[in-house]
Amino acid sequence: MPDVFADLVGQDDAVDTLRRAAASAAAVLRAAHLPAPSATADPDDDLAALAEADEGAAAGGTATAVDPGAGMTHAWIFTGPPGSGRSVAARAFAAALQCVHGTGCGVCPGCHTTLAGTHADVRLVAPEGLSIGVGEMRALVLRAASTPSGGRWQVVIIEDADRLTEAAGNALLKAVEEPPPRTVFLLCAPSTHPEDVSVTIRSRCRVVPLRQPSAVAVADVLVRRDGIAPDVAQWAAAAAQGHVGRARRLARDPEARQRRDAVLAVPRRLTGVGTALDAASALIEAAEAEAAASVAESDAAERAALQTALGAGGTGRGAAGATRGSAGQLKDLEKRQKSRATRAQRDALDRALVDLAGFYRDALTSALRAPVAPVHTDTATLAEAGGQKWAPEGALRRLEAVLECRAAIEANVKPRIAVEAMMLSLWRG
Numbered sequence: 156m157p158d159v160f161a162d163l164v165g166q167d168d169a170v171d172t173l174r175r176a177a178a179s180a181a182a183v184l185r186a187a188h189l190p191a192p193s194a195t196a197d198p199d200d201d202l203a204a205l206a207e208a209d210e211g212a213a214a215g216g217t218a219t220a221v222d223p224g225a226g227m228t229h230a231w232i233f234t235g236p237p238g239s240g241r242s243v244a245a246r247a248f249a250a251a252l253q254c255v256h257g258t259g260c261g262v263c264p265g266c267h268t269t270l271a272g273t274h275a276d277v278r279l280v281a282p283e284g285l286s287i288g289v290g291e292m293r294a295l296v297l298r299a300a301s302t303p304s305g306g307r308w309q310v311v312i313i314e315d316a317d318r319l320t321e322a323a324g325n326a327l328l329k330a331v332e333e334p335p336p337r338t339v340f341l342l343c344a345p346s347t348h349p350e351d352v353s354v355t356i357r358s359r360c361r362v363v364p365l366r367q368p369s370a371v372a373v374a375d376v377l378v379r380r381d382g383i384a385p386d387v388a389q390w391a392a393a394a395a396q397g398h399v400g401r402a403r404r405l406a407r408d409p410e411a412r413q414r415r416d417a418v419l420a421v422p423r424r425l426t427g428v429g430t431a432l433d434a435a436s437a438l439i440e441a442a443e444a445e446a447a448a449s450v451a452e453s454d455a456a457e458r459a460a461l462q463t464a465l466g467a468g469g470t471g472r473g474a475a476g477a478t479r480g481s482a483g484q485l486k487d488l489e490k491r492q493k494s495r496a497t498r499a500q501r502d503a504l505d506r507a508l509v510d511l512a513g514f515y516r517d518a519l520t521s522a523l524r525a526p527v528a529p530v531h532t533d534t535a536t537l538a539e540a541g542g543q544k545w546a547p548e549g550a551l552r553r554l555e556a557v558l559e560c561r562a563a564i565e566a567n568v569k570p571r572i573a574v575e576a577m578m579l580s581l582w583r584g
């Protein structure tokens with residue numbers, strides 16, 4: 156029977172960790188003679204039981220000290236690229252914690268209400284518009300400190316922990332540093348890079364990294380969950396190189412397919428310095444356009460929402476102070492939107508580079524006559540021709556040029572400079 160972890164595509168390690176933690180959490184509750192509503196248990200007992208459960212799990216695992224993969228803890232970070240299923244993982248784990256069987260059976264009221272978003276002890280923060288501000292976070296932390304009404308855990312899921320304002324991050328840090336005995340924080344972020352999650356919060360959390368799932372696993376979920384035709388699902392899963400959301404977009408969105416086609420046309424257009432620089436410009440501009448389209452709608456909606464909020468009742472007492480404050484809030488919003496646009500551009504460019512790397516990877520495996528399926532079935536013939544012309548060494552140099560470009564952009568090299576350098580390397584070979 157599919158349990159709450161069934162939709163976590165190709166994440167066996169993470170699922171193992173979460174199952175062990177859920178079992179350990181259930182043991183803590185049993186040790187405290189629960190579930191029972193409005194428990195009178197001493198908080199220190201719970202913490203002691205938690206430590207004991209950790210030790211017990213560690214003793215059953217590796218022989219060295221404490222096994223960090225076992226047991227339960229109060230704060231978790233789920234990391235992985237967008238679309239890898241980090242919020243799916245957080246929700247599944249929350250359900251397992253609220254499961255009356257302590258396993259995440261998927262059918263009991265605890266599992267069911269958590270997955271449906273109606274469990275009284277599970278709070279989800281998913282900033283639709285503005286980032287998560289300090290007021291919201293303080294209120295959340297306060298509510299999260301109350302005794303769980305269902306007698307199990309208070310669970311707080313923060314879907315975009317990378318969008319906490321600094322003040323909100325500090326409010327969260329206080330709660331994570333001195334956690335209420337029955338409160339569990341589940342954070343989701345692209346990575347544990349300090350730009351995404353502050354170092355101090357990171358140091359208090361256990362990290363669950365989500366891997367890139369296999370193409371077979373992705374195709375399977377596209378068919379099963381999204382009703383996509385099997386042949387389209389297989390093509391999209393392979394072309395997306397295991398990225399669930401990307402595969403779904405490719406299967407459904409003609410514009411995403413066009414952008415990919417344009418990227419995969421790059422290798423045969425590189426005939427000289429001029430065309431290489433042109434190709435670099437085209438790639439950068441396509442990423443900018445894609446990013447602008449992806450954030451335009453939410454930017455406008457956020458601005459309108461903030462203006463409505465600020466415009467309400469502007470003549471009463473303290474209106475002058477409110478106006479001063481509102482200029483600051485608008486400025487804040489613009490700053491956040493700008494950083495989100497930059498991030499969206501980088502994401503779009505990175506997707507293009509991943510597609511391009513797939514092409515040269517196909518050329519390399521073809522030159523080596525490796526018995527593996529191509530990433531891009533629709534350009535396989537072209538990649539094969541490239542592989543013959545360049546030999547394995549030439550194909551590998553080109554693949555490395557693309558990967559170096561990705562690494563350079565990650566390390567904050569200006570995208571245009573990194574992409575121009577890559578295109579020239581790809582042309583020279």
Ligand SMILES: [Zn+2]
Pocket residue numbers: 253254255256257258259260261262263264265266267
């Ligand atoms: Zn259950």
